[in-house]
Each structure stands twice: as C-alpha cells, then as structure tokens.
C-alpha cells in the first residue's frame with residue numbers, strides 16, 4: 001500500500017469513527033464532505049510533524065547554534081505547531097470565514113468573473129499537474145514574501161508579527177508560532193490570490209508538506225547552510241539571519257519562506273555566514289516566555305496600542 | 321503494459337459486440353477522483369485501470385447529453401466543465417463555468433441545470449450553447465437535483481437550508497421551497513413522487529411534487545446520502561454514509577420494503593450498474609472502486625485516484641431511455 005492510500009484510509013477511519021458521530025449528533029451532517037478533507041489535513045499534518053521531529057531533533061543535537069539551560073520556552077512552540085499542523089486552526093479559520101469567502105466569490109461570479117485556475121490561463125499547462133503545482137508554489141511563495149515584508153513595514157502589523165520574532169530559543173517548532181490575527185490576515189491574503197489564480201492541484205500533498213518541511217527546518221537550531229544551493233532554498237542560516245536581533249522590526253532582510261530568489265530579486269537578501277542570537281529586544285516578556293494565551297493577549301495589546309498610535313499620528317497630521 | 325492491456329481488451333470487446341454502433345464501444349468505467357483532479361478510465365472487462373484523464377481540481381458528478389455523444393464532468397474546485405466521448409473516453413475539451421458541483425439535463429434537453437453548492441446558486445444554462453439563462457439563489461448549499469419526466473419541474477435539495485426547492489421550467493420561476501429534514505442530499509423522481517435522502521436522519525422521505533408535502537418516511541440506515549434506481553431490474557438503492565456502519569440498502573421500488581443490506585466499508589459514494597447487474601461503487605477513503613455481486617454480497621476492488629466520487633459506466637449506452645447518474 002502506498003503512503004497516499006494509507007493516509008486516505010487513516011483519514012477515512014478518523015472521519016467514520018471520530019468526526020461523523022459528532023457531526024451526526026450535532027445535526028451538522030452538511031459538513032460531511034468537508035469532514036473527510038479535514039481528516040486528511042490532520043493525518044498529513046501529523047505525519048509532517050513526525051518527520052520534521054525525526055529529522056531535526058538529531059541535527060539540533062549534532063550541530064546546535066545555541067545550547068540552552070532548559071527547553072521550557074520551546075514548549076509553547078510545540079503547542080503552536082500541533083494547533084496549526086494537526087488541523088485545529090485551519091478548520092476553525094475555514095469554518096469561521098466560510099461565509100465571507102463564499103459571499104465574496106459569489107459577488108464576483110454575479111458580476112461575470114469566474115475565478116480561473118493557472119492551468120486554464122497558461123496555454124500548455126493543462127494536463128501537467130506537477131508543472132502546475134511548481135508554478136503555484138513559486139507564485140504563492142512570492143505572495144508570502146510580500147505578505148511577510150509588509151508585516152514588517154506597518155507598525156500595527158509588526159505588533160502581531162513580533163510574536164513570531166520574540167522567541168529567543170528558536171527551534172524547528174517555531175515556524176507556526178504566530179498571532180491568531182496574523183494567521184487570519186494570511187488566510188484572507190491567500191484567499192484573495194486564490195480568486196485570481198485558483199487553488200493548486202490537489203494531488204501532491206507530499207510536495208506541499210515538503211515545502212512546509214523546508215520552513216520548519218529553516219527555523220531549526222542547527223548550524224547549517226546549503227552552501228552553493230543557498231540561493232535556491234531557504235536554509236537554517238538564511239532564516240536565522242531574519243530572526244537575528246538586529247533584523248527584528250521595520251528594517252529587516254531574508255523575508256522568503258521557501259525560495260530566497262524573492263529576496264535576491266527585491267534586494268533584501270543577506271547571505272553573510274553568521275549565526276546570530278534571535279529575538280526581538282523590544283518585545284515585552286509575556287511575548288517571549290508567556291504561555292499561549294499570555295502571548296496572544298500581549299500581541300493583541302501591542303496591536304491595539306500600535307493602531308491607536310497610528311490613528312493619533314494621523315489626527316495630529318491633519319490638525320497640523 | 322497498459323497499451324498491451326488495451327490491445328488485448330479491445331478485440332475482445334469488439335468480438336463480443338453485436339453490430340449496433342453504441343455496442344461496439346469497449347466497456348469503460350469512468351471514476352471521478354474528486355481529490356486528485358483526474359478521471360480514472362477502467363477497462364470493465366479486465367477490471368484494470370487503463371489511464372487517467374486530467375481535469376482541473378475536483379471532478380464530482382457527470383451528465384450525459386441527450387444525443388449520448390458527450391459526457392459532461394463537472395469540476396467545482398476548478399470552475400470547469402469537462403467533456404468526454406462516452407464511448408472511447410477521449411477528452412473533448414472544457415468550458416469555464418461557476419462552481420459546478422452537480423448537474424443534469426432537463427428531459428426535453430432545453431436546459432442544463434447546475435447546482436453550485438459553495439456559491440449557493442442554482443443555475444440554468446442553455447443545453448446547446450451553455451449560455452447562462454437564469455440563476456436562482458434559493459438557499460444554502462444546493463446539492464442534488466432531478467426533474468419531472470415531462471420537463472415541467474425541477475427539484476433541488478438544499479443541504480444546509482434543510483429544504484427542497486422546486487422550479488417551474490416553463491417560466492423559470494420558483495414554485496415552492498419546503499423543509500424536508502436535517503441535511504437533505506440525493507433526489508430522485510420516482511413513480512410520480514420525489515424521493516429525498518436525509519443525511520441527518522436514517523433514511524429518505526417521499527414528497528408530493530405538486531405541493532412539496534411529505535407523504536412517507538422510510539428508514540434505511542444512518543446518513544442516507546444518495547438514491548438510485550436500477551431501471552432494468554427494478555431495485556432501489558440507497559447509499560448510507562454512516563457514522564459507523566456504511567453500505568447500500570436495496571429496496572422494493574413499490575413498497576419500499578428493504579430487500580437486503582450490503583455493508584461496505586471505505587466510504588461508499590455514487591454507484592453504477594453493469595449489464596450483468598453488478599454494482600460498481602466509488603469508495604472515497606479506500607481510493608478504489610468496488611464491484612459488488614448483489615447475489616452474494618461479495619465485492620472486489622479496483623484502485624483509482626484519491627477520493628473517487630461519481631462513476632459512469634458506458635455500458636449504460638446500450639440501454640434505451642433516460643440515463644442520469646441516479647437512473648442506472
């Protein structure tokens with residue numbers, strides 16, 4: 001049995017014996033079709049976490065950049081990862097924003113715009129799902145570069161993103177450490193892009209996990225660069241530079257998640273072979289060592305303060 | 321390997337076939353892999369997958385044009401409508417239309433009705449040109465549909481509004497919308513009545529098409545999803561999606577008395593029936609098509625792509641009368 005089939009079986013089992021009984025008793029059977037998709041996300045997500053763990057843990061022991069007294073600060077990142085990868089945050093975001101999503105798509109369709117797919121737009125692409133997938137990966141990574149870069153440029157947005165930067169003990173668990181509001185913004189960001197170019201082909205979940213794997217590894221506490229391939233794929237060295245104390249805040253570098261090519265093209269790449277301590281010196285301690293809820297609350301507070309500041313400066317500007 | 325199989329099976333099919341044009345086609349099954357963006361073409365004789373044809377993202381259901389020359393496959397996630405030669409499975413191109421999840425031609429071949437589940441649209445397209453004629457926003461998540469055989473009315477289940485809506489096809493106006501139960505799905509016109517599967521309950525309801533009144537409630541199994549009629553052998557089938565026990569229930573089409581229960585695991589979805597009466601069933605989780613012998617209840621499986629949803633058997637082309645995904 002191949003991996004793909006095994007995952008479908010596991011997801012089917014989970015759907016049949018865990019999810020459907022709940023949906024049935026709550027009179028939510030309308031979600032039956034999507035329930036299986038969600039189970040697939042969970043199964044694949046769990047697999048990705050296990051693989052990342054199996055690969056990164058020995059590497060972090062072998063060539064760590066930093067040695068820590070204790071790993072308590074890492075625990076909260078583990079929680080973030082499980083929440084995000086094993087499908088809780090994706091499903092909650094999806095269900096919460098389903099109406100907004102369909103409402104806006106329906107609005108566009110009513111005005112004659114039917115969202116296309118890349119393989120219907122680019123001649124010769126249809127029937128080549130692997131090529132189509134690669135093109136989607138590039139475009140979506142570029143979109144993510146700009147989302148990330150903009151999240152450093154606006155005070156209110158960085159107030160949310162600083163949660164990601166606050167971690168002083170950065171490890172392969174840190175990739176999913178984000179403020180919920182930041183996740184919501186990302187959701188809508190990619191939804192808008194989906195309206196323009198459609199969703200990627202569905203038949204390559206393993207490749208999709210491969211891309212997420214690169215992101216996880218890039219956060220790992222490993223003294224590792226990809227040498228002559230540094231320009232091709234984001235390495236732990238490349239992304240650690242982005243997490244360096246100096247790079248927190250408005251002026252930063254190495255924004256790319258998977259392909260450094262965007263930093264090269266848009267002139268934000270820094271390939272110096274240095275392994276700097278990570279963190280955000282201005283982040284309140286709750287954002288660094290607080291529990292999940294404390295971090296979320298601190299992030300929200302920073303966000304509100306930043307918004308108020310922006311409003312105030314806007315008001316002063318007008319008065320003057 | 322694949323070409324050899326094709327070469328072997330073709331002459332066999334031709335030799336066995338009488339002279340009629342439709343019967344000369346090699347018997348092929350089309351499994352629509354909803355999470356793989358493809359259609360697996362299966363040689364029904366050797367029960368081996370021959371090849372896959374690409375779609376965009378999410379092929380779910382099919383409809384056959386009245387001249388039986390084109391098989392339409394809808395792709396909701398890719399906003400596409402794909403055409404195939406039903407005899408050879410040769411691809412005939414695609415069109416961009418909004419979110420087609422479930423579709424059907426009116427028996428008079430005037431309209432193609434499309435349920436756009438995610439967008440809450442019930443769309444009527446001109447059957448010849450595929451130009452949009454009228455759009456209804458009657459409720460949430462239109463899922464399955466059927467028509468009265470005289471093409472006066474259409475019926476659509478609204479999965480999230482818990483209702484059934486009927487449209488007058490002469491005036492293209494809504495006739496009524498009635499609550500039918502928790503999460504209605506499969507819809508079938510049957511002997512002057514409308515049968516609607518109720519997923520949140522344990523069976524289906526019989527509805528009077530004149531006024532939308534429920535006249536009977538029949539228990540089959542948990543999560544009754546879709547309802548089919550084997551027109552040659554006169555058996556009704558209801559697929560039950562669970563939770564827990566899943567499978568097919570066979571019923572007497574007149575009395576609705578349960579004839580037999582077929583437990584099937586792996587997420588059974590749409591079905592087709594071959595000339596020998598065997599039931600071909602898409603198994604969503606098992607990534608396979610099961611071929612069930614209704615006499616013994618035994619089945620074997622054929623591997624296909626991820627999450628197979630709808631299935632079309634081109635042996636249906638040999639039969640006279642109306643062919644829809646539920647009238648098989």
Ligand SMILES: [Zn+2]
Pocket residue numbers: 148152161164165242
């Ligand atoms: Zn950043």
Ligand SMILES: [Zn+2]
Pocket residue numbers: 164175219239243
């Ligand atoms: Zn990072």
